[in-house]
Amino acid sequence: MSLQIIKISRPTKIELIRLRKRLALARRYYNILKDRETFLLQSFRDTYMRLVEDRRLLNKLLGEALNSYYTALSIHGWQSIIEQAGVVREEAVFKATYKNILGVWVYGFEPGARISPQPQLLPELAGLQRVRNDILTLIARIAENERALINIGMEISRLRRIVNTLEKVYIPRLEKTIRYLSMKFDEMQREDTVRTLRVKRMLEAR
Template sequence: MSSRQLLRITRPTKLELIRLRRRLAVARRIHRILRDRLTLIVQEFFIVVKKLYRMRRELNELLELAYRGYSQAYAFYGHRELSLLSNPLATGVEVYAATRNIVGVRAPLIELKSYPKEHSIILPPETLTIYRVRARVLELLVSIAELEKELQVLGIEFERTKRRVNMLEHVLIPRILNTIKYLRSKFEEREREEKTRMKRIKTVLTRRRGVAIL
């Protein structure tokens, strides 16, 4: 057996064998926990993907609706008139950003703290569609940004956890098992040698007794 397949041990003693058995039990327990965690991360990942798909579809529909309204207004009023009308409506929004815990992963939390203010400006009928959907578009943009970042951190955590699972499954646990097997074979070899030695001693003593009797 190659030394690369074994753990480094100070001396092949039975106490070391007991320690290795305990270490094997801990490694298997951690491996099981990490595999369960990996399953949860994958489940959460696909939940987020579905949410993101629905939100992107809704956003595309709203943007398409707004674009049709803008095209009509542009054809009717031209770029200059539309710019003059939209300037009073250009208000800022506040965004709240924090983090939250999802399956043990620090994921972003982004929320709109304030929405565009309502104005008493009389708008052309062709631009009303844009004005009505803009709040929902902002909500969707913020939510999509949050979900995309969440997917990113989940993906990073998945890769990190997967590496640890693979290391335990394909490196550490097999090495512990091989080392335990190696120690057992050493102890069995010692036991056989001890039995052979005792037989030789017994044979020598028996012969000496026979000589003494003669």
């Protein structure tokens, strides 16, 4: 679809100057948004790599915890595990905060007080006690990174729409309008020059 020029009720040279200022501002705004999009893409990639690494480590720790749990279950039975679970009175608490990543607000999560070891628990659950605080920390980091990916991705999508509009529609229309008005004023100036020369020759002929 061909781009149409911007409609101007009374095209003047002052309006042409304003259009050139708008074009310069639009190009500068475009460059700023393009740079921000690049930085956000890099941040998105770094966050994704951290998320993958945290998930890999979480799976490893969960494997250790499950081995400890199933060992205790196979030795002492289900009823004993239920009784042992009632001994632990502490709850896992997470604190929610806000973080700003290149102008994008994301949630930050971190576990509260660390759960203290429970010496009265079965010895077979020692492996579970050893890794549970690390598991809670990783869960908080994974939740934070997943939320950050969603928010950064939405901001990148919004920036791309604006950048594409500037690049494909707004800036080309300004350039086309400026070219049209420049040609129009140049033509008017040539006509004035020719008219002036004709008047001058007529006056000289008298």
